[in-house]
Amino acid sequence: MPEPSKLVAGLKRSGIREIGDLAAGMEGVISLQIGEPLFSTPPHIIDAACEAVKAGFTKYTPNSGLPSVRAVIARRLNEDYQLKLTPENVVLTVGGIGALASAIRALTDAGDEVLIPDPGWPNYEMTVECADAVPRRYELDQARGFIPGIEDLEKLITPKTKVLLINSPSNPLGTVFPEAMMKELVDFARRYDLYIVSDEVYEKIIYDGKHASALSFDTDGRVVGVFSFSKTYAMTGWRVGYAVAAEPVARQIAKLQEAYVSSAAAVSQKAAEAAITGPQDCVETMRKAYEENRKVACQVLDSFGINYQKPLGAFYMWVEVNCEDSTEFAKRLLIEQKVAVAPGTTFGPSGKRHIRISLASPREAIREGLHRLGLMLKS
Numbered sequence: 001m002p003e004p005s006k007l008v009a010g011l012k013r014s015g016i017r018e019i020g021d022l023a024a025g026m027e028g029v030i031s032l033q034i035g036e037p038l039f040s041t042p043p044h045i046i047d048a049a050c051e052a053v054k055a056g057f058t059k060y061t062p063n064s065g066l067p068s069v070r071a072v073i074a075r076r077l078n079e080d081y082q083l084k085l086t087p088e089n090v091v092l093t094v095g096g097i098g099a100l101a102s103a104i105r106a107l108t109d110a111g112d113e114v115l116i117p118d119p120g121w122p123n124y125e126m127t128v129e130c131a132d133a134v135p136r137r138y139e140l141d142q143a144r145g146f147i148p149g150i151e152d153l154e155k156l157i158t159p160k161t162k163v164l165l166i167n168s169p170s171n172p173l174g175t176v177f178p179e180a181m182m183k184e185l186v187d188f189a190r191r192y193d194l195y196i197v198s199d200e201v202y203e204k205i206i207y208d209g210k211h212a213s214a215l216s217f218d219t220d221g222r223v224v225g226v227f228s229f230s231k232t233y234a235m236t237g238w239r240v241g242y243a244v245a246a247e248p249v250a251r252q253i254a255k256l257q258e259a260y261v262s263s264a265a266a267v268s269q270k271a272a273e274a275a276i277t278g279p280q281d282c283v284e285t286m287r288k289a290y291e292e293n294r295k296v297a298c299q300v301l302d303s304f305g306i307n308y309q310k311p312l313g314a315f316y317m318w319v320e321v322n323c324e325d326s327t328e329f330a331k332r333l334l335i336e337q338k339v340a341v342a343p344g345t346t347f348g349p350s351g352k353r354h355i356r357i358s359l360a361s362p363r364e365a366i367r368e369g370l371h372r373l374g375l376m377l378k379s
């Protein structure tokens with residue numbers, strides 16, 4: 001029997017899933033490891049999807065998505081970020097990950113290098129490797145507030161560097177790049193003739209400050225924006241997101257939809273349309289709940305004197321724990337205290353002394369889980 005792909009066999013498994021598997025065999029575990037809203041999809045979105053199915057949205061759509069949905073997305077981005085997008089700049093995808101994977105694949109050839117954040121969402125490394133490109137990590141230094149340093153990026157540039165991948169608001173850090181930083185990153189990409197893939201799936205979950213989109217500073221079509229309905233509207237299971245790019249790149253991303261998925265599901269696209277055109281108070285209700293959870297988490301961690309990065313956006317907290325291997329630490333925390341967290345090492349080598357907890361967990365679980373963390377660190 002021939003061997004299946006070496007590339008795929010060599011992909012690393014997510015440490016979050018590993019902890020999840022361990023926790024699945026245990027009773028009474030407090031789960032703080034999962035990056036998923038605790039809310040259900042708002043009822044008006046579900047109703048619109050049911051109506052759409054009855055009205056016949058049960059078939060294939062064009063590769064780029066339904067024209068009406070692309071139009072409402074372009075309009076809302078133009079309003080939010082003062083852009084001049086047309087529907088031709090928008091490609092509906094299977095989740096934000098679909099946009100990300102297609103963007104990376106559309107922009108790189110085998111051996112091209114993609115700069116990815118450390119710590120950063122584990123799927124970045126995997127996605128780049130799946131495209132047969134090479135991930136190169138740039139460290140988000142704690143001393144600099146976990147914001148990218150232009151000099152650090154410059155040191156990583158080689159003739160093979162093709163894409164700079166950025167993420168604000170950040171998973172796992174909760175950092176939000178100031179507008180000036182976003183502009184500086186786009187200028188940097190222009191200077192070194194790179195594409196930017198800007199993962200902005202947490203754009204609407206902001207506690208302090210304002211989200212700046214990399215698209216606002218794009219003067220020559222080198223930014224691909226990655227967006228999603230998963231987090232903003234609690235729609236993780238609908239699997240719908242979108243890429244925003246200059247038309248030539250958007251066409252390549254659309255072509256890849258044909259190869260991999262044909263298109264995002266018609267019903268999910270109609271649900272997404274209802275999410276954008278319907279009332280937005282659900283977004284604010286969820287944001288406020290995460291903000292309240294942040295307050296509770298800070299109170300418990302402060303009471304134990306534990307260091308952490310106070311998130312300005314997204315719904316995660318990056319917590320410093322005194323250890324040399326956060327995977328071993330997370331396993332011990334699970335076995336001794338029945339608390340499941342994401343080990344920092346999953347997000348990159350710089351995460352060996354950190355764990356990530358999700359603020360999208362129930363409030364009492366956050367309070368009790370962090371209390372148990374504090375007891376373990378004190379013992």
Ligand code: PLP
Binds near residue numbers: 170201228229230236
């Ligand atoms: N980007 C980041 C930083 C994420 O954390 C996630 C999901 O956890 C995604 C993108 C993709 O989410 P989805 O594919 O559900 O839209």
